[in-house]
Amino acid sequence: MFETSLSSDWYPTCAVFDCDGVLxxxxxxxxxxxxxxxxxYGATFTQADEDALMGAAALDFARVLAANTTPHGASADDAAAHEKHIIEVVLEVEENMIERGMERIPGALDTIKKLSKVMPVAVASNSSADLLTRKMQAFxxxxxxTTWVGADDVASPKPAPDxxxxxxxxxxxxxxxxxxVEDSVTGARAAQESGANTLIFTGHGDTGAPGQGRFDSYTDPDFLATLNRWVKAARKA
Structure with missing residues (x-):
């Protein structure tokens, strides 16, 4: 399934992709x-937590976890120490995500290759810059x-547009x-507020993220037809 509200004569001159859940x-x-x-840490990860944190940076997740697990009545110093510990643990877990297992989404690399022949392409991810570099190289x-931007490369990660x-x-x-190209509400909000046009990848389920179109597969014939039209227009420009 592919749909878009973009006009038939619009085409991109550059492209920026999210990473996790998109590539x-x-x-x-x-x-x-x-x-x-x-x-x-003795807390329950609820559906509400999952929905609220989808697409969030690891540091933001760590602060939520710390807030949910700080002992009742803890002093300000103890609460700060607990948050510091949680942040260290979460960032260590994030750094080991590649080893925990992940793979490319079918057709994503081919799409990047095709676009990169006629325009500059980037990735913008709430992963740390070091982890994002490892992901881009490993996969x-x-x-x-042309470049990639991680969470610690800017003042504020997604949902900010920075x-x-x-x-x-x-x-x-x-x-x-x-x-x-985004998949989460958090990421789509960042992309939209930057002024860019956004397609929502729904291959793992539609999150209801706002955008100018949606698609569930990089191999969808209608998506590929539109992609080829954009590539042709960009090559002529």
Whole structure:
């Protein structure tokens, strides 16, 4: 299924993709890790927590976990020490996410390759910059990207628009002519507020994230037809 409200004569001059859940099938791995961390510290990871934290940076998750597990009546110093400990643990777990298991989403690398032949392409992710670099190199995306932007490369990660604004700046692009691809409400909000046009990847379920279109597979014939039209237009420009 592919649909879009973008006009038939619009095409991108640069593109910025989210990573987890859009290029890599890693969301379920991270959700499992989050639930395990809640359980480790005696808290329950509810559906409401999962929904609220989808697409959030690891640091934001750590602060939520710390707030949920700080002992009742703890002093300010003890609460701060607990949060510091939780942040250290969560960031260590995040750094080991590749080893926990993930793989490329079918067709994602081919899409990046095709676009990179005619326009600059970037990735903007709430992963730490170091982990994002490892992901891009380990899964073969790095050679086809102009740049990538991680959570600690900007003042505020998603849902703030800073990450997409920085990526577009590095690409030398115009936000209104930028294609972004997201899957979460958190990420889509960041992309939309940067002024870019956003397609929502729904291959793992539709989150209801706002955008100018949706698709559930990089191999969908209608998506590929539109992608080829954009590539042809960009090549002629």
């Amino acid at each position: 890599l099938d890693s969301e379920s791995t991270w959700l499992t890790a989050q639930a395990e961390l809640f359980e480790r 073969g995306f790095a050679p086809y990207l 990450m997409y604004a920085e990526a577009i700046k590095r690409l030398g692009g115009d936000s209104q002519q930028t294609l972004t």
